[in-house]
Amino acid sequence: MTPPPKPAERILLEEMFAAAVAAAKPGAAQIAAHLPPLPKGRTVVVGAGKGAAAMAAALEEVLRDRAPDRGITGVVVTRYAHGAPTRAIRVIEAGHPNPDTASQQAAARILGLAEGLAEDDLLICLISGGGSALMALPAPGLTLQDKQTVNRALLRSGATIDEINCVRKHLSAIKGGRLAAAAWPAPVLTLMVSDVPGDDPAVIASGPTVGDPTTREQALAILDRYGIDVPAAVRAHLLSPASESPKPGDPRLSTNTGIMLSTPQDALDAAAAVARRRGYTPVILGDALEGEARDVAKAHAAIARQVGEQEQPAPAPCVILSGGETTVTLKGDGRGGRNAEFLLALAVALNGAPGIWALAADTDGIDGVEDNAGAILTPDTLPRAAALGLSASAYLDNNDSYGFFSALNDLLLTGPTRTNVNDFRAIVVTSQDSSG
Template identity: 65%
Template sequence: MTAISDADPADFVRRLFDAALAAADPAKAVPDFLPARPKGRTVVIGAGKAAAAMAKAVEDHWDAPLEGLVVTRYDHGADCRRIEVVEAAHPVPDSKGREAAGRILAMVEGLEPDDLVLCLISGGGSALLALPAEGITLEEKQAVNRALLKSGAAIDEMNCVRKHLSAIKGGRLAAAAAPAKVVSLLISDVPGDDPSVIASGPTVADPTTFADARAILEKYGIAAPEGVAKLLWAEAEETPKPGDQRLSGAETYVIAKPQACLEAAAAVARDAGIAPVILGDAIEGEARDVAQVMAGIARQVVRYGQPVPAPCVLLSGGETTVTVRGDGRGGRNAEFLLALTVALDGLPGVYALACDTDGIDGSEDNAGAILTPETLARAAAAGLDAKAMLANNDGYGFFSKLGALVKTGPTRTNVNDFRAILIQRID
């Protein structure tokens, strides 16, 4: 057992994050869910930030012939021998992703009932598996994607729109593979672990509609480009719905979830004599609003010892959003942590980490950052105005200047955001 008093508190919250990442390692998660070898061909396809690592795990544990292609984010590749790995852009799709998606769709067409399609899906797949529906250009899809990312829309809302602008998402990929058997292994990066939302559910029936997609664009004031508007209002071909016979034989397994990562971190905390409190694995909302709530809970612990006395650690996951109003740098984790810094106002004994488990916070080179009780004072001494930088959405700039960014590089997994708020006893 390692007591927290024997370690730097900032190092301790980083150790909790490392435990969370280990719990979502594709090398550990994939093997137990591999299906039986088929009589026919095995075609491995996939998309997402963990897709290459998942493909490597398949290769390492599959002793029969296989072939295939997966697409992942730039710099997220793995050393695969039999499964081709293509790297493409995220979060805004590019031509590499479009070409890879087209090739994946072609690979599964014309298969037989004795063939197996093993689909490896993880967060980021929506942007990486980018095959625009007929009548839409890649540029139009990029424009809608950028607008959604800035709007503050929740992930299920964004993915509803993406499904209805796609030739491959929302169950269309599984429908194209029929009558082959389709087995999908999913690493969840969405609140609630809904397979139809993870990477926009390319192999899962879609309960949403064109009308839902239109309503989301209207809700956030997003003007649809000409091709997009024509498609959404024409409603020519809906996504496959629950009960569609083409998907009747498809099997779907969520093999790694945010909750398991929180439980792994909680075990490390208990071993160190720290009481873990898991607040939830599916927390959503504006990052700065969530930070206000978390600050309130931290103050309740410090003042009243509720819901548990210090020392304790508040653990949470999910996917917050950021409505971009400024021109600063940073993703939702840096935004959350900067808002928490302002809300805590130097509260003694409180340390916090907020990181994206894929290692990339938004489109920056950091996973997130770490907050200490001295952060606000250090910022003031360095001439940094925390409130002004928050208003400018410049969480990256704030923590970068303080040397408090967490940089892991690509982790090749993705189970959403991880937050840990450590509250020490103040005597």
């Protein structure tokens, strides 16, 4: 039986997300524009993140064209199933969002490569979102289990990515500028894909090549703020001056250059261009929105209603776009990432308002730890759920957004995209009256 054709609004949502992801993938030409002349000595490539393997493959393409007779070596680590074919640069797959033994082994190899460099060599670092978990090397005196315990607690706590990475940097032997410090006096070129609000290089993958402005005291305060009971070795480490990270202005970081290849704003701009071509007015709320997913959803629902009822900030047909990284404080035992939770909370807040469609998804293709990128909301989401005996509010209370949208066949399944500029949200308002 032939399935019914997709509604135009759903097609628009999917096209905008595809454009956003495409804009987040740095290609060979973009990388080539930022590469310096190769050094007299060795060129070593390291990297970490969900986009690291794809970036390594693109870099190899550039170097084969530019200097086919010059060999390169290196190691990058990415999430399981996020690999890409490379020749000289080894790709290691490891655990995310919780680090595993492969994460530790990859980080040790990367640090070892950096420590062996000289002034005439060049270290190229390929950094993208997810690198914090994927490149996990415990500081002296700590174990991988210590880091795993703290990481799991932070992910469940509702802490922001800046707060989580502050703690991670002070428990690491490689993050917070330590990788670049180990490579000194070799010059370091860091090519980045941003997945953090504000595109702060010190936060992306916990800034392994960037001076860290945060302190161990701040890391301790974050753990206390969220009531996280850490192993005794972790607290003892953070109380010691030895846990402090290299700071901006450290002479060992003086040979570093950082280049931002892709950002969340690039993804939103690409989606906005698709909307304009389809006759919709795009309204970009921002690329760095943070907060509890359900609270951000309530604000988006109010804006969508304002479009329909008051034609503000733009008249329908309109597309409301936003990026950033929300958080979820887990209280139930359901399944689902922050994007599906945002969408379920949006459905509850809209309460069946007509003429409103929405998509929320992570640009890496994985929402949290599930197999979906996110989900899609339609004007009849709540009636269809009710017909199946599903209560949107009950599913939201149980943090089971995955189960809710799976039952409706409205999960967005893309597989790994091999890039990451964080969350993407699009709300299509087609009705002039969404008062519902």
